[in-house]
Structures are given as structure tokens and as C-alpha cells.
Amino acid sequence: MTGRQRIAVIAGDGIGTEVMPEGVRVLRAAADVFGLSLEFTEFDFASAEYYERHGDMLPEDWFETLSAFDAIYFGAVGWPDRVPDHISLWGSLLKFRRGFDQYVNLRPCRLMPGIPSPLAGREPGDIDFYVVRENTEGEYSSVGGIMFEGTDREVVLQETVMSRTGVDRILDFAFELADRRPARHLTSATKSNGISITMPWWDSRVREAGRRFPEVRLDQYHIDILTANFVLHPDRFDVVVASNLFGDILSDLGPACTGTIGVAPSANINPSREFPSLFEPVHGSAPDIAGRGIANPIGQIWSGAMMLEHLGHEDAAAAVVSAIEAVLAKGARRSPLTPDIGGTGTTAELGAAIAEELGASA
Ligand code: ATP
Ligand code: MG
Numbered sequence: 001m002t003g004r005q006r007i008a009v010i011a012g013d014g015i016g017t018e019v020m021p022e023g024v025r026v027l028r029a030a031a032d033v034f035g036l037s038l039e040f041t042e043f044d045f046a047s048a049e050y051y052e053r054h055g056d057m058l059p060e061d062w063f064e065t066l067s068a069f070d071a072i073y074f075g076a077v078g079w080p081d082r083v084p085d086h087i088s089l090w091g092s093l094l095k096f097r098r099g100f101d102q103y104v105n106l107r108p109c110r111l112m113p114g115i116p117s118p119l120a121g122r123e124p125g126d127i128d129f130y131v132v133r134e135n136t137e138g139e140y141s142s143v144g145g146i147m148f149e150g151t152d153r154e155v156v157l158q159e160t161v162m163s164r165t166g167v168d169r170i171l172d173f174a175f176e177l178a179d180r181r182p183a184r185h186l187t188s189a190t191k192s193n194g195i196s197i198t199m200p201w202w203d204s205r206v207r208e209a210g211r212r213f214p215e216v217r218l219d220q221y222h223i224d225i226l227t228a229n230f231v232l233h234p235d236r237f238d239v240v241v242a243s244n245l246f247g248d249i250l251s252d253l254g255p256a257c258t259g260t261i262g263v264a265p266s267a268n269i270n271p272s273r274e275f276p277s278l279f280e281p282v283h284g285s286a287p288d289i290a291g292r293g294i295a296n297p298i299g300q301i302w303s304g305a306m307m308l309e310h311l312g313h314e315d316a317a318a319a320v321v322s323a324i325e326a327v328l329a330k331g332a333r334r335s336p337l338t339p340d341i342g343g344t345g346t347t348a349e350l351g352a353a354i355a356e357e358l359g360a361s362a
Contacts, residue, residue: 003037004037004038004039005036005037005038005039005070005071005311006039006041006068006069006070007027007038007039007040007041007069007070007071007072007073007307008041008043008065008066008069008071008072008073008276009024009040009041009042009043009073010042010043010045010046010072010073010074010075011042011047011075012046012047012074012075012076012077012078012092012285013047013048013049013075013076013077013078013079013088013285013287013290014076014078014079014284014285014286014287014290015075015076015283015285015286015289015290015295015347016047016074016075016076016077016285017075018290018291018293018295018297018347019075019076019281019295019296019297019299019300019301019347019351020073020075020300021348021351022297022300022301022347022348022350022351022352022354023073023075023297023300023301023303023304023351024040024073024304025351025352025355026301026304026320026323026351026354026355026358027040027073027304027307027308027320028040028355029355029356029358029359030304030308030313030316030319030320030358031316032359033316033319033358033359033361033362034313034315034316034319036308036313036316040073041069043065045057045058045059045062045092046058046074046077046088046091046092046093047077047079048078048079048082048083048088051082051083051087051088051091052082052083056091057077057083057087057088057091057092057095058091058092058095062095063099066096066100066276067100067275067276069276070276070311071276071277071278071279071307071310071311072096072276072277072278072279073278073279073280073303073304073307074093074278074279074280075280075281075285075300076280076281076283076284076285076286077089077092077093077284077285078284078285079285079287080287081287093278093280096268096278097135097136097268097278098136099275100270100275100276100277100278101136101270101272101274101275102135102136102268102269102270102275102277102278103134103135103136103166103169103170103269103270103271104132104133104134104135104170104173104267104268104269104270104271105132105133105134105135105247105251105266105267105268105269106130106131106132106133106177106266106267106268106269106306107130107131107133107251107254107255107264107265107266107267107282108128108129108130108264108265108302108306109127109128109129109130109131109234109254109255109257109258109264110124110127110128110129110258111123111124111125111126111127111128111257111258111259112124112258112259112263112324112325112328113325113328113329114328114329114331114332114337114341114342115258115259115260115263115328115341116259117257117258117259118256118257118259119231119234119257122234122257124325126234126235127234127235127257127258128238129234129237129238129239129240129254130177130238130239130240131240131242131247131250131251131254132170132173132174132177132239132240132241132242132247133241133242133243133244133247133248133250133251134166134167134170134241134242134243134244134247135170135244135247135268136166136244137161137162137163137166137244138160138161138162138166138243138244138245139160139243139244139245140244140245141158141159141160141161142158143158143159143161144156144157144158144159145157160195160198160243162198162201162202162243164205167202167205168205168209169271170241171188171205171206171209171241172209172212173269173271174186174188174239174241175209175210175212175213175216176213177239178213178216178238178239179213179215179216181238181239183238184215184216184217184238185216185217185219185237185238185239186210186213186216186217186218186219186238186239186240186241187218187219187220187221187226187236187237187238187239187240187241188202188203188206188218188219188220188221188240188241188242189221189222189223189226189240189241189242189243189246189247189250190202190203190220190221190222190223190242190243190246191222191223191224191246192222193222198243202243203220206218206220206241223242223246223249226240226250227249227250227253230250230253230254230257231253231257234257240254251266255282259341260296260340260341261282261283261299262281262283262295262296262298262299262338262340262341263296263298263299263302263324263341264281264282264283264299264302265279265280265281265282265299265300265302265303265305265306266279266280266281266282266303266306267279267280267303267306267307267310268280269310277307277310279303279304279306279307279310280300280303281299281300281302281303282299283299293346293347293348294338294339294340294346294347295338295347296338296340296341296347296350297338297347297350297351297354298324298328298350298354301320301324301351301354302320302321302324304320305317305318305320305321305324308320319358319361319362320354320358322361323354323355323357323358323361324354326357326361327350327353327354327357328341332344332345335350335353336349336350336352336353337350338350
């Protein structure tokens with residue numbers, strides 16, 4: 001057993017505050033079963049309420065405060081009627097991402113039992129892959145500008161910035177992840193036939209990195225045909241790595257192929273462990289259903305499993321995912337599934353059922 005691990009809990013806004021208690025409930029159950037020492041500390045910043053009281057999303061010393069933690073467990077941020085989206089996002093999550101150098105965005109795309117895939121005929125087991133997105137550079141640079149603005153001669157340009165350090169480190173993460181999985185298969189997405197400088201260079205870095213991982217089978221796709229294959233042949237993928245823009249697109253398309261947004265988890269990782277990594281559901285604060293106790297807590301709970309894995313508790317992480325699967329597999333007649341997945345259960349009932357399943361499996 002490792003020593004005590006400290007987790008910063010930031011529930012945020014809307015349904016974030018409803019699904020977070022269920023995430024913590026299941027993590028506490030996992031800690032009981034596996035004898036882990038996890039300490040949870042709650043923070044009220046990164047929320048609309050905090051912004052209304054303080055005029056800012058975060059306290060000035062957020063960096064020092066959160067640096068002391070082993071991981072950040074995050075709910076959802078944003079409430080457009082109360083805080084403009086660019087303020088809530090740029091003032092919280094994106095500060096964490098930059099400040100803590102969370103250069104990996106990781107999203108599992110796994111079809112769970114009882115969750116209908118929009119792809120006809122797909123069963124659990126058919127779709128089970130990861131999207132690894134480069135999270136700090138690439139196409140999302142602010143380098144560029146508008147010339148002759150406001151005239152008929154207007155010309156707009158915006159640069160892509162890729163560095164050897166930045167690309168090699170994301171490729172290493174993706175290869176290492178692929179190397180740990182049974183299929184040992186990595187797919188890299190670029191567009192080298194259209195974007196003629198950065199993308200062929202990325203391709204060459206991929207081949208170079210591949211020499212360090214001889215056991216991993218490497219495929220290189222163009223992004224257009226890759227997106228078609230996500231939909232037509234999702235069973236062909238194991239780990240998929242891409243630049244910031246392409247990864248952004250794939251990391252929405254992938255979870256969409258596996259059903260409802262309420263179950264999808266994600267992680268923003270600093271692999272060097274110099275800074276805390278952040279674990280959050282893919283969904284947002286969903287003001288339309290907030291306050292009704294019907295939000296699906298599975299995305300939050302599954303993100304907690306990813307956090308356990310990152311903290312070195314692979315068995316506990318696998319047990320949480322199995323408990324989610326077992327509860328889903330029983331269907332809406334025997335499990336309190338939330339309305340988005342065809343049941344009449346509440347957020348708290350579904351969270352409790354998963355925690356109970358986890359305890360019973362011990
Ligand atoms: P963001 O601005 O971050 O995209 P959002 O508040 O627009 O977030 P999304 O997460 O994009 O909300 O979700 C879109 C819709 O899907 C929500 O309005 C809600 O109806 C539904 N939804 C999202 N998450 C859940 C959930 N956990 N359980 C049930 N329904 C959900
Ligand atoms: Mg949205």
C-alpha cells in the first residue's frame with residue numbers, strides 16, 4: 001500500500017455539484033475495499049457562485065494551493081447566464097491545464113452494457129479504445145492576425161506551432177499506453193497530404209518514436225478517413241494519438257460512438273507527476289437539468305477510476321469500472337438507472353448502487 005494521497009475536490013457548477021458526491025462516495029468505497037488512504041479536500045472555487053462573490057474564478061494562490069495535491073477531481077464548470085463561457089473556462093480549467101502542464105488529454109471510448117451505441121449492431125467489446133490528444137500546442141496557437149482588416153483585401157492567418165519536445169512527449173505517452181494494453185496497437189492521425197509541413201514532420205516523429213516501442217504495431221491514417229473508420233470500424237482501434245485540433249475532434253467523436261454523454265470520462269494528465277493531473281467527466285454543467293437530481297453520475301465515477309489508476313491503484317480502478325458495468329448490465333428494471341439511459345433512478349440512487357456493487361464484489 002502507498003501512503004496517504006491527497007485529492008482536491010472541485011465540484012464546480014450545475015450538475016457538477018450533483019454528480020461529484022457520487023464520485024466521492026464510490027472512491028471512498030474503493031478505498032475501503034482496497035485499503036487505500038485517500039484524503040478528500042473540497043474547494044468552492046471554479047464556480048459561478050465563487051465568481052459572483054469574488055469577481056474571479058480562482059483565488060490568487062490557486063497554484064500553490066492545488067500544487068500540494070496528488071490529483072484534482074473536477075466536476076463541471078460554466079453557467080452562461082451568470083458567467084460568460086470564456087471567463088469560466090479560461091479562468092479555471094485552462095489555467096489548470098497550462099499551469100500544471102497537463103499536456104495529455106485522455107479519453108476512453110468503451111461501449112458499456114445496456115448503453116445503446118448510435119452505431120447499429122455494435123456490442124460491448126466491439127468498441128474499446130483510447131483517444132490521446134496533445135493538449136498544449138499545435139493548431140491552437142494564438143500566432144497570427146488579420147491584415148487589411150475591414151477592407152476587401154482582408155487576409156487572415158493563424159499558425160500551427162509544434163515543438164519536438166511537445167510532440168515527442170505526447171507520442172511517448174501514447175506508445176507507453178499502447179504497450180501496456182493487450183492489443184499493443186497505436187494509430188496516429190495526421191493530414192500529411194494536405195498540410196505539407198507540420199503533418200509530415202509529425203509522421204516522421206511517430207516513426208522515430210516507434211523504433212523505441214518495437215512491440216507496438218503502428219498505423220498512420222489521414223484524419224478524414226480516420227473519422228470515417230471511427231464510425232464504420234471502431235473495432236480497429238486500440239490507442240489513437242493526434243494533435244490538439246484533430247485530437248479535439250476525435251475525442252468528441254469517439255465517446256459519441258459509445259452512447260450517452262453522461263457516462264464518458266476524461267483525464268488531463270501531467271505524466272511527469274511534477275504537478276497534479278485532473279480528472280473530469282466529458283459532459284458540462286448542463287444547466288437545463290441541474291437541480292433535479294437526475295444527472296447521470298457515471299461519467300464522474302468513471303473519471304474517478306481513471307484517477308485511481310493514475311495514482312497507482314490499478315486493481316481498484318478496474319473494480320470501479322467493473323462495478324459500473326455490472327450495474328448497467330442489470331438494466332433499468334433491476335438497477336436505478338437515470339432517465340438519460342432509460343431508467344427512472346436518481347443521481348444518488350445510481351451512485352449508491354455502484355458503490356454497493358463495488359463493496360459486494362470484494
Ligand atoms: P459544455 O458547455 O461544457 O458543453 P453543457 O452545459 O452545454 O456543457 P453538455 O455537457 O454539453 O452540457 O451536455 C449537453 C446536454 O446533455 C445537457 O444539456 C444535458 O441535457 C445532457 N447531459 C449532459 N450531461 C448529462 C448527465 N451527466 N446526465 C444526463 N444528461 C446529461
Ligand atoms: Mg455543450
